[in-house]
Amino acid sequence: MDFAYSDKVVQLQDRLSRFMEEHIYPNEAALYAQVAAGDTRWKPLPLLEELKAKARAEGLWNLFLPESDLGAGLTNLDYAPLCEIMGRSHWAPEVFNCSAPDTGNMEVLVRYGTPAQKRQWLEPLLAGEIRSGFAMTEPEVASSDATNIETRIERQGDHYLINGRKWWTSGANDTRCKILILMGKTDPDNPDRHRQQSMVLVPTDTPGVTIKRPVPVFGYDDAPHGHAEVLFDNVRVPLENMLLGEGRGFEIAQGRLGPGRIHHCMRLIGAAERALELMCRRLSSRIAFGKPVAAQSVWHERIAESRCLIEQARLLTLKAAFMMDTVGNKVAKAEIAMIKVVAPNMACKVIDWAIQAFGGAGVSDDFPIAWMYANARTLRLADGPDEVHRGQLAKLELAKHDPRSNSRSGGHAAVKPR
Structure with a gap:
């Protein structure tokens, strides 16, 4: 590599x-x-x-x-x-x-x-003329298992009828948000639980679409973007708004969430880098108990550990990106799962130490680190919680050592230098 x-x-x-x-x-x-x-x-x-x-x-x-x-x-x-x-x-x-x-x-x-x-x-x-939203998570079910989704997409003549309630619909509060990609069930009785769902395009001005409220994260509403609870009450959209075809929602989700997950991880590395910079400057500029706070040995340990954690997360993210480019998102699923666990946890730890270095200022809005922490902590849940990704990784690892399997790859592709 x-x-x-x-x-x-x-x-x-x-x-x-x-x-x-x-x-x-x-x-x-x-x-x-x-x-x-x-x-x-x-x-x-x-x-x-x-x-x-x-x-x-x-x-x-x-x-x-x-x-x-x-x-x-x-x-x-x-x-x-x-x-x-x-x-x-x-x-x-x-x-x-x-x-x-x-x-x-x-x-x-x-x-x-x-x-x-x-x-x-x-x-x-x-062109940046409009913005969009993604409506997948629902308040009434454990959405970490997306097969639980209950929103119905029913074909009626030349339209689909949509009924359901979503939340954490990213971007829906924004007045520029003109289109939602919604995931719901078109075939709830299909014995293949991963063929029950579809994704459909829903313009936000369609009758029956109601933005109920913004959903804040630790008190941050992230205006003018934010996340919203959205009600879909007998919403009708034409058949041509279906993406790819009925029953292919999971296929689209896997294609979408791989890049989405790695982008979040890339951004978190940048946030952690900035938090470490702010931490070092703050510690060097403040005097406590007769000497700069940076001279306290506990901060040497935290600064060094932060650098190690950031570098490890960056290298793992680059490996995942390399594999996505060379062998595809599906084969790189283990690496994508790993970074989705590692990067948010790394960022939470580094940013938390930065908050501690700033004292009371660290939890205020005078500096960006409180928002950074709220965002990083949210990303241990968004696009699949840590537990789901760890579960997938464990299964892949166990499969590599299963004597009943002829495969020794466990979902990993051989990676050759370019």
């Missing part, structure tokens, strides 16, 4: 970092202030729109989308260090049109959308 970045990626790293220094970090406080001062928390922020125009003018736009001529022509491995840089700020991913859930939804449309679906929804998403 060769993790050396190409000249193109190194140049993009430099350009992104300079943009962050010049435009993102200096404007973070002003962006939060615009959210607080606006007549509604869910409308576009004027300053954010200005920054997006600057990023697009500089060619720092749609840097994701591997295996597609619609993005920047980067592989997952190429994108990893760039996504990490964006992860250093709450606002940065959207500025570069690389934020969830839009990235995942755009990948779904690229891979599985019809030409008409792409024209209507993918093109304006790529």
